[in-house]
Amino acid sequence: MSNRRPSRRRWLQLGGTAIAASLSGCLSQLSGDDSGDDPGNETDPESDADGESAADDPETRVYREAIDSVVLVRNDEGSGTGFMIDEGHVVTNAHVVGEASEAEIRFSEGQWTTGEVVGTDPHSDLAAIAVETVPESATPLSFIDGETAVGTDVVAIGNPFNFDGSVTAGIVSGVDRSIPSPTGFTIPDAIQTDAAVNPGNSGGPLMSLEGRVVAVINSGGGDNLGFGVSAPLARRVIPELIETGSYEHSYMGVSFADVTPDIAEANGLDEPRGLLVDSVVEDGPAEGVLQPSEETQVVDDTEVPVGGDVMLSLGGDELLTTEDLGNYLALQTRPGDTISVAVLRDGSEQTVEITLGTRPDELE
Template structure:
């Protein structure tokens, strides 16, 4: 399955040595005067400060030979971060907020969701596990990003949830569905850190920044599915249909004789993939105002009764409601009439074929 997404900004996995070399004497540690000044101020009514104080001991620096990023305590023996932070490393160095270091072993990675789990030898008593939110993430809700941008440890930036149900690039060439967008500042080194609600729960695992006031994270529902399996087995399998498709725009609807734009037009079907012999791809095109538009393929309208209005609808359902081997029912539009077909989902390959 593929669809059009913005290019990935892979700037979030960096080492701190070059940055610190150019900012002589700036270690990111608070001065004694600053600490004393902060202790004199009353922050009891500041929810961002409260979230930071309750979270910071559970946020760590993750360092490998390739660079550094952020992570957080998931349980008493595991740290969660991004797969692109650990890269191909088998072990990492972990630094806690008060300066203690420990060694970590990478026990599981999933490049499709850009999540990784590290087993740590020792965890300070103050570094308690962080929990993911249980309910829905709402656009406009306040959040705090905590991490180590440019290796300045213990940094907090505040903002709101700017969008939900985003599709963002993964390191494999596929997309990460159900992603969270925020305007909280996200910079190199924030990768793998928590995006916290003001209630003190993780909304998303920070993944990337795409420009001014534009950051993204892996959603709590997807992380809750992937992380336990990474701990148990070291990997996670994602559902796969083996199709590429296009959102049905007004122009595509007109070219295909549809009364209104709806659903996803099947553009290609992967040979020997789950959809082969089940879905019919578009094999022709029509030029409208100088643009080539696909015509003649099946239009996917619903999956197990869930209406498919956008590509995000399909990606979210597959990621959060299905597993490889499940048989799903697709409602499709074929040759002008609606019908239902069944498909057994496969396992997503390691890389997207080009």
């Protein structure tokens, strides 16, 4: 079925043979060859639907300036995309390199080299690869400063289905998303886009029309639904992967639930707010500090937890959703930090302090 878009949103296939294929259903989000979305329609990169030249389009300019820095990453476990982050390192997804210690790197003009995997972080699905032989044209790409606004025009550059040097266009469809990580935890602060993301795109850059990296593409999940690891999180993780080979994430050891109207009613709250502590991990940082819910109550035919602490804020930042908590821990704290938590307990507000631990390798 045709899916023609206006010039500013079209799919540009620049380099390699163009494809047009329809995918049914959602592909696996964390396979070695990524996950998929509808690849869209082939469009002549030199002219739009009205025959106008595309040479000056911002999407085309970003592509031409960035493509030499975007690489194919391949090993025995699969393939994906990466990009130069400094003069000697490539960034990609942890699920692209898997357990490999080396990866083959192919630059846009066809040069091959072998890179050493110097750091991986499955919790954020990021990896760093050291490369010694780099073409002069492969200059580092830079992350944006600050946050990204919904509606921002973006392009995704990568190697879907092994078609090197492909680019798709779209917008930032959502921010502050929580997406699955290979460890069973979630990746906070993720970026959602409607730019087509297909198998082979993982690890590539999602770029603003100013030529900065908005996110490291992570997965696709269906029609017009792709995700990436945000620039703020990547800026924290990647330097430590290069320097030390790993990254430690803050950990509270708590499971919780958004306070819905039903939960608010069952717990005597005047309005839905905060996060209800559902359980606390034994010997975890929050044990003995936060009180979990130990009972349930039926409200409107729905069983809901009652009696636990309701977390209202962390470090003075109000908690409205589970995404708020994940973003705060990931972007503003480190293991060993002591944070103040405002809770509603037995009908009154009080403040407790928790010293954060280090997230375990896998979700228990």
